[in-house]
Amino acid sequence: MAIADVISKLCAAVSKASATQWIATTVAAIIVTTALTLIRWTLGTLRPKNFPPGPRITPGLGNLLQMPLSKPYLTFHKWFKSYGDLVGVKVGTGNMVIINSPDIVNELFDRRGAYYSGRPYNHILSKHVFPLPEDKAVTVLQYDDYYRRWRKSLNYILGPGGVNRVTPVLEAEAANFSRLCLDGGENYIRNLHYWALAGPIAITCGKRLENLPADYTETFVHGQDVLLELITPGVAPPVDVFPILKYVPEWLGASWKAAARKVHDIHLTDRLMYLDYGKDQRARIKKDPSSIGLPCLMAKILEDQEANPNAPGFTDIELAHLGANMGGVAVDTTAVTLKSMMLLFACYPEVMRKVQAEVDRVGNGKPPTAEHLDQLVYLRACISETLRFRPTTPSALPHTLDKDDIFKGYFFTKGTVFLANAWTLNHNEEDYDRPEEWIPERFLENAYGLRPERFAPATLGSRRALYAFGSGRRICPGIDFAFTSLLLASSKILWAHDVLPPLEGVDISIETGYEDGVVTAPKNPAVLLRLRDEKRKDGIMEDFERTNAVARSLIP
Numbered sequence: 001m002a003i004a005d006v007i008s009k010l011c012a013a014v015s016k017a018s019a020t021q022w023i024a025t026t027v028a029a030i031i032v033t034t035a036l037t038l039i040r041w042t043l044g045t046l047r048p049k050n051f052p053p054g055p056r057i058t059p060g061l062g063n064l065l066q067m068p069l070s071k072p073y074l075t076f077h078k079w080f081k082s083y084g085d086l087v088g089v090k091v092g093t094g095n096m097v098i099i100n101s102p103d104i105v106n107e108l109f110d111r112r113g114a115y116y117s118g119r120p121y122n123h124i125l126s127k128h129v130f131p132l133p134e135d136k137a138v139t140v141l142q143y144d145d146y147y148r149r150w151r152k153s154l155n156y157i158l159g160p161g162g163v164n165r166v167t168p169v170l171e172a173e174a175a176n177f178s179r180l181c182l183d184g185g186e187n188y189i190r191n192l193h194y195w196a197l198a199g200p201i202a203i204t205c206g207k208r209l210e211n212l213p214a215d216y217t218e219t220f221v222h223g224q225d226v227l228l229e230l231i232t233p234g235v236a237p238p239v240d241v242f243p244i245l246k247y248v249p250e251w252l253g254a255s256w257k258a259a260a261r262k263v264h265d266i267h268l269t270d271r272l273m274y275l276d277y278g279k280d281q282r283a284r285i286k287k288d289p290s291s292i293g294l295p296c297l298m299a300k301i302l303e304d305q306e307a308n309p310n311a312p313g314f315t316d317i318e319l320a321h322l323g324a325n326m327g328g329v330a331v332d333t334t335a336v337t338l339k340s341m342m343l344l345f346a347c348y349p350e351v352m353r354k355v356q357a358e359v360d361r362v363g364n365g366k367p368p369t370a371e372h373l374d375q376l377v378y379l380r381a382c383i384s385e386t387l388r389f390r391p392t393t394p395s396a397l398p399h400t401l402d403k404d405d406i407f408k409g410y411f412f413t414k415g416t417v418f419l420a421n422a423w424t425l426n427h428n429e430e431d432y433d434r435p436e437e438w439i440p441e442r443f444l445e446n447a448y449g450l451r452p453e454r455f456a457p458a459t460l461g462s463r464r465a466l467y468a469f470g471s472g473r474r475i476c477p478g479i480d481f482a483f484t485s486l487l488l489a490s491s492k493i494l495w496a497h498d499v500l501p502p503l504e505g506v507d508i509s510i511e512t513g514y515e516d517g518v519v520t521a522p523k524n525p526a527v528l529l530r531l532r533d534e535k536r537k538d539g540i541m542e543d544f545e546r547t548n549a550v551a552r553s554l555i556p
């Protein structure tokens with residue numbers, strides 16, 4: 001045997017042995033790594049030390065088995081009764097704390113707001129629908145310098161002077177809605193959506209809805225529906241809880257990726273359209289400043305940026321988001337509140353009659369106008385009670401903690417998710433008399449709707465009347481705007497029409513009559529509308545002509 005053959009046989013034996021060894025080492029490494037990852041994961045799902053009490057944990061899952069996919073706020077309310085003001089929940093390895101006490105909301109969200117104002121990371125939104133860092137959609141904005149600049153810019157339309165500035169446009173849209181209701185409620189839902197969208201779109205990007213394609217309302221509503229459906233718990237797999245699911249390819253069943261792409265494309269088209277409208281209005285104003293009586297939010301921002309080119313401004317894509325988001329946050333919430341209140345009027349005719357007596361009195365033979373808003377005390381109480389009774393986002397929106405913190409001996413790690421649980425905060429039996437009933441009078445007897453004997457005005461402290469708008473530095477900036485819109489629309493409609501239940505009846509039970517989802521909407525919002533008397537038709541038409549002439553002069 002040649003020496004060369006011997007050497008080559010020896011090498012083959014050695015390399016076979018080392019290949020076997022290599023395979024064995026690799027397999028061992030995989031097993032150890034997997035075991036360590038599983039141990040780490042399992043330990044991460046256990047209740048941490050000094051964490052608020054909550055339901056029993058299943059190792060490896062935390063409280064995932066108890067986390068309800070349907071109407072979670074109802075389960076949270078039961079947990080409140082068992083565990084108290086702070087409930088600690090393990091969502092896989094993540095920490096979540098549900099706050100059920102106004103004082104604690106005040107301490108954490110208001111006083112410590114500098115670090116309790118983040119938003120939980122949502123992979124589907126932040127990577128697929130609104131990919132950061134370019135797509136700065138409101139839903140994915142963290143609490144940082146950009147956010148603060150963004151929020152400040154909204155004052156132009158949402159701050160105290162801002163709402164006054166845009167009220168004539170809101171009034172015109174309310175008058176138009178009342179006019180459209182003359183069809184007896186045949187197209188009530190479509191008209192209600194039109195109303196909810198028309199105000200925000202006009203004042204944000206300078207376009208009256210009447211000048212957009214007739215089916216734009218449906219296009220918009222569809223865009224909202226597909227977005228909200230995508231992020232409804234249980235629709236897509238829980239990729240934030242089990243990050244490995246992100247890597248499942250579409251051909252292996254991750255159909256949510258295609259759905260997210262579709263939602264991305266729909267919203268991209270929309271926001272570019274808003275950007276064009278805003279820029280177009282700015283160009284018109286530059287050409288002839290007197291051509292627009294009420295510059296829209298986007299035109300105002302562009303004007304400020306031209307005047308201060310060295311100050312941090314918004315890029316085109318940021319501006320497009322800013323404009324498009326106003327519709328996103330304003331329309332569903334306001335529309336759903338009105339839908340609920342109209343159903344309640346249909347169920348409680350005696351309340352409706354009291355509102356009608358109020359609007360008749362202040363309107364003095366004509367539909368109430370923006371001048372009368374302060375006098376609509378009872379109607380305002382009905383709106384507050386609707387938001388207490390059927391909040392549109394019953395767990396409000398989650399906030400995250402940006403650094404470790406200690407509160408009452410509990411230790412909260414950075415990234416903990418907090419929910420100011422609006423449902424329980426506004427349904428607590430100790431604070432509210434018969435909380436499961438819709439009683440607008442409670443807001444007349446006590447400004448916060450609370451049991452008057454328990455809560456004298458001087459003892460209210462830092463409590464809010466309504467938690468449906470959230471709390472802290474991320475509290476809804478559209479509260480005054482929403483109340484103004486709702487007061488204008490409902491006062492004009494009730495001046496002209498009776499609201500009646502449809503033949504199939506009305507179901508206002510939260511269990512059976514309301515949808516699941518991010519926004520809690522009535523399943524069957526239809527009502528019938530009957531003109532109170534023929535003479536009121538003229539009043540509606542005059543009101544429409546007058547208010548819309550003003551709006552057209554402001555935003556031609």
Ligand code: HEM
Pocket residue numbers: 138151158200326329330331333334337392393396397398468469470471472473474475476477478479481482
């Ligand atoms: C009845 C109607 C409305 C309800 C119930 C409502 C409710 C809410 C809630 C619960 C939040 C989250 C607050 C938090 O994180 O603590 C929010 C945020 C927001 N709302 Fe409203 N909203 C309504 C109408 C409006 C309107 C009409 C506008 C604007 C025209 C608006 C603009 C916003 C904006 C911009 C945010 C995001 C704030 C942020 O992330 O900092 N909302 N709203």
